[in-house]
Amino acid sequence: MNIPFYYILKNFVARKLTAGITIGGIALVVFVFAAVLMMADGIRKTLATTGSEDNVVITRKSSTGEITSIIDRPTADLISTLQFVQKDEKGNALMTYDGVTVINAPKKDGGISNLAVRGVSETAMSIRNKITIVKGRMFTFGSRELIVGTALVKTFDKIDIGDKIKFGGDEWTIVGEMEAEKSGFESELWCDVRQLQLAFNREAFSTLTFRKTSDADIEMMKILFAGDKRLNQYEPENERRYFEKQSEAMRMFIQILGITITVIFSVGAMIGAMITMYAAVANRTTEIGTLRALGFGRSSILTAFLIESIITALLGGIIGIGMASILQFFSISTLNFGSFTELSFSFSMTSSVFSGSMIFSLVMGFVGGFLPALKASRMSILSALR
Amino acid sequence: MSALISISHLTKTYKREKQEITVLKDLSIDIEQGDFVALMGPSGSGKTTLLNIIAGIDRPTQGEVMIAGTNIGVLTETELAKWRSRHIGFIFQFYNLIPVLTAFENVELPLMLTPLSKSERRRQVELALSVVGLADRMDHYPRQLSGGQEQRVAIARAIASDPDIFVADEPTGDLDRVSAEEILTLLERLNKEFGKTIVMVTHDPSAANRARIIHHLEKGDLIPQGQS
Numbered sequence: 001m002n003i004p005f006y007y008i009l010k011n012f013v014a015r016k017l018t019a020g021i022t023i024g025g026i027a028l029v030v031f032v033f034a035a036v037l038m039m040a041d042g043i044r045k046t047l048a049t050t051g052s053e054d055n056v057v058i059t060r061k062s063s064t065g066e067i068t069s070i071i072d073r074p075t076a077d078l079i080s081t082l083q084f085v086q087k088d089e090k091g092n093a094l095m096t097y098d099g100v101t102v103i104n105a106p107k108k109d110g111g112i113s114n115l116a117v118r119g120v121s122e123t124a125m126s127i128r129n130k131i132t133i134v135k136g137r138m139f140t141f142g143s144r145e146l147i148v149g150t151a152l153v154k155t156f157d158k159i160d161i162g163d164k165i166k167f168g169g170d171e172w173t174i175v176g177e178m179e180a181e182k183s184g185f186e187s188e189l190w191c192d193v194r195q196l197q198l199a200f201n202r203e204a205f206s207t208l209t210f211r212k213t214s215d216a217d218i219e220m221m222k223i224l225f226a227g228d229k230r231l232n233q234y235e236p237e238n239e240r241r242y243f244e245k246q247s248e249a250m251r252m253f254i255q256i257l258g259i260t261i262t263v264i265f266s267v268g269a270m271i272g273a274m275i276t277m278y279a280a281v282a283n284r285t286t287e288i289g290t291l292r293a294l295g296f297g298r299s300s301i302l303t304a305f306l307i308e309s310i311i312t313a314l315l316g317g318i319i320g321i322g323m324a325s326i327l328q329f330f331s332i333s334t335l336n337f338g339s340f341t342e343l344s345f346s347f348s349m350t351s352s353v354f355s356g357s358m359i360f361s362l363v364m365g366f367v368g369g370f371l372p373a374l375k376a377s378r379m380s381i382l383s384a385l386r
Numbered sequence: 387m388s389a390l391i392s393i394s395h396l397t398k399t400y401k402r403e404k405q406e407i408t409v410l411k412d413l414s415i416d417i418e419q420g421d422f423v424a425l426m427g428p429s430g431s432g433k434t435t436l437l438n439i440i441a442g443i444d445r446p447t448q449g450e451v452m453i454a455g456t457n458i459g460v461l462t463e464t465e466l467a468k469w470r471s472r473h474i475g476f477i478f479q480f481y482n483l484i485p486v487l488t489a490f491e492n493v494e495l496p497l498m499l500t501p502l503s504k505s506e507r508r509r510q511v512e513l514a515l516s517v518v519g520l521a522d523r524m525d526h527y528p529r530q531l532s533g534g535q536e537q538r539v540a541i542a543r544a545i546a547s548d549p550d551i552f553v554a555d556e557p558t559g560d561l562d563r564v565s566a567e568e569i570l571t572l573l574e575r576l577n578k579e580f581g582k583t584i585v586m587v588t589h590d591p592s593a594a595n596r597a598r599i600i601h602h603l604e605k606g607d608l609i610p611q612g613q614s
C-alpha cells in the first residue's frame with residue numbers, strides 16, 4: 001500500500017464521534033469477552049496452585065471427587081508403606097489422611113451454599129501449600145476445632161473466628177483463619193481428621209496425599225496400582241493435576257456460555273462498525289475517486305479503509321482490556337461443579353487473555369470493515385468523481 | 387514527429403438501461419507537445435468525456451488514443467493507474483483536495499507513488515508550492531484556504547510529480563474573477579515557462595482566450611477549425 005499511514009490516522013481522528021461510538025461498542029464486547037476468559041483462567045489458576053507438584057493424591061477410582069472417594073484404614077496403612085512414599089527421620093510416612101465432607105451455610109449475599117470441611121493429619125501442614133495462620137491460632141489436634149480459609153470468611157455469614165458451627169452431631173469452634181497461597185484450600189475449613197471420623201462415626205478416609213520420593217514417577221505408580229489387586233480400585237494422581245481437573249467442568253461451562261454470549265454481542269458491534277465504515281466511505285466518495293485518478297490502486301484503497309476499521313477495533317480492544325484489568329482487584333466465589341463446594345477465585349489478566357482479546361477485536365475490525373472497504377475499492381473512478 | 391496526443395476515430399458510448407447514448411462520435415484530434423488547448427462547447431457535448439479519456443480515467447469504446455507513444459486504450463487497469471501517475475496532472479473544478487491533509491501533505495500525495503525518498507519528496511513539494519506562491523501555507527488545511535488558494539494547492543499537487551500533460555475540467559468554474567485570473571496566469575506560466583501541455587475544458591470565453599488553441603465540440607464531435 002502506498003497511501004501514507006498518516007492519511008488513515010487523520011481520517012480516523014477526523015470522524016471522532018462515529019469512531020468513538022464504534023470504539024465504545026467494541027470496548028464493551030471485548031470487556032465481556034476478556035472478563036469471561038479471566039474468570040475461567042482465575043478458576044484454573046486457583047485450582048492449579050492447590051497442592052504441590054511433589055505430592056500424590058490417592059482416590060477411589062469410581063469417585064467423582066474427594067467427597068465420594070472412600071479409602072479404608074487397612075488400604076491406607078498399606079499405601080503408607082509403599083516405597084515411593086517419602087518417610088521422615090523416624091520412618092513415618094509423609095502422608096496426610098484426609099476426610100472430606102460437605103456442609104452448608106448461609107452466604108453473606110443471601111442463599112445457602114456448600115462448603116468443604118477437610119479433616120487432615122498433622123503431616124498436612126508440612127507437605128501442602130504453606131499454611132499461614134493470619135488470625136487466631138491453629139486448631140488443636142484432639143479437639144473439635146476448625147480453622148477457616150480466608151476466602152470463606154469473606155463469602156459466608158457467621159464463619160469467622162469465635163463462631164460455632166453445628167455438624168456431625170456436635171458443635172465446632174472456629175479458632176483461626178488461614179491463608180494458603182491463594183489456593184483452593186483457602187475455600188475450605190480444616191480440622192483434625194480423627195475428630196471428623198469420630199463425629200461421623202466413620203473409620204474410612206476420603207483421600208490420601210503423600211510426598212513422593214524424588215525419583216518416583218506418577219505413571220509408574222499408576223501401573224503399579226493397576227497391577228496390584230489390593231490397590232487396583234484406587235488411583236494415584238499428581239496433586240496439582242488432580243485439583244486442576246476438578247476445575248475443568250466449571251471452566252468449560254463458563255467459557256462456552258461466555259463465549260457464546262460475546263460472539264452474539266460481537267455481531268452487534270461488527271454491524272455497528274460496518275455502518276460507521278459505510279458512512280465513512282459514502283462521505284469520502286470524491287476523495288476515493290481523486291486518489292484513484294492520481295494513480296492509487298484499488299488494493300491501496302481497500303487496505304486504507306480496512307486499516308482504519310482495524311485501528312478503531314484495536315482501540316476498542318485496548319479500552320475493553322483496560323476495563324477488564326480492573327476486575328483483577330476483585331475476587332468472587334461460586335460453586336465449583338467439580339467438587340460441589342464453594343470456590344473463591346480472582347480474575348487474572350494473563351498474556352493469553354490479552355492476546356486472545358486483541359485477536360478478537362482485530363477480527364471484529366476486519367469483518368466490520370471488509371465490506372465497506374471492498375465497496376470503496378470497487379467504485380469506478382468516474383462515478384466516484386461525479 | 388507525431389503529436390503528443392493523437393486521437394483517431396474515437397467513439398464513446400454509454401449504456402443506460404438498454405439504451406445506448408453516443409457521447410463522442412468518430413472524433414479525431416492531434417495535440418502537440420507544448421500546446422495549451424481549450425475545449426469549449428454546450429453542456430452535454432462530451433467535453434468532460436473527451437478529457438477523461440485523454441487523462442486515462444475513462445476508456446474509448448472505439449478508436450485509438452495514442453499519448454506519448456502509448457496506446458492507452460489497451461493498458462490494463464493497473465498499468466493505466468501507473469501511467470496516469472507518471473504522465474497526467476489533474477486539476478478539478480472543485481479542487482478535490484483531501485480535507486484531512488495539509489497543503490503540504492496533499493501535494494506530497496502523488497509523490498507517494500514515486501520511488502523518491504522522503505527528503506526528495508519534501509524538496510519537490512516545497513518547489514511546487516513556491517511555484518504557485520503558497521510556500522507559506524504549507525501547514526494549512528484546505529478549509530483554512532480560499533477557493534483560489536485551494537485551486538493553487540491542487541495545481542501544486544498536479545505539478546509535484548512533474549507530468550507532461552495537465553488536464554483541467556473547468557478549473558475556474560467555481561472561482562471569482564480575480565482568483566480565476568490568478569489560476570489562468572498560473573496555467574499560462576506552466577505552459578510557457580515549463581513547456582507543459584495543457585488540455586482545459588471551459589465555458590468561459592475569456593478563460594479559453596488564454597489558451598493557444600480553442601476547439602469547439604458539438605454533439606460528440608469537433609467543429610472544424612475556423613468555423614466557430
Ligand SMILES: Nc1ncnc2c1ncn2[C@@H]1O[C@H](COP(=O)(O)OP(=O)(O)OP(=O)(O)O)[C@@H](O)[C@H]1O
Pocket residue numbers: 382400401402407409427428429430431432433434435436
Ligand atoms: N457515466 C455516464 N453514463 C451515462 N451517460 C453519461 C456518463 N457520463 C456522461 N454521460 C452523458 O454523456 C453526455 C456528455 O457528458 P459530458 O460530461 O462529457 O458533457 P460536458 O460537455 O462535459 O457537459 P458540461 O458542460 O455540462 O460539463 C451527457 O449527455 C451525459 O449525460
Ligand SMILES: [Mg+2]
Pocket residue numbers: 433434435555587
Ligand atoms: Mg463537463
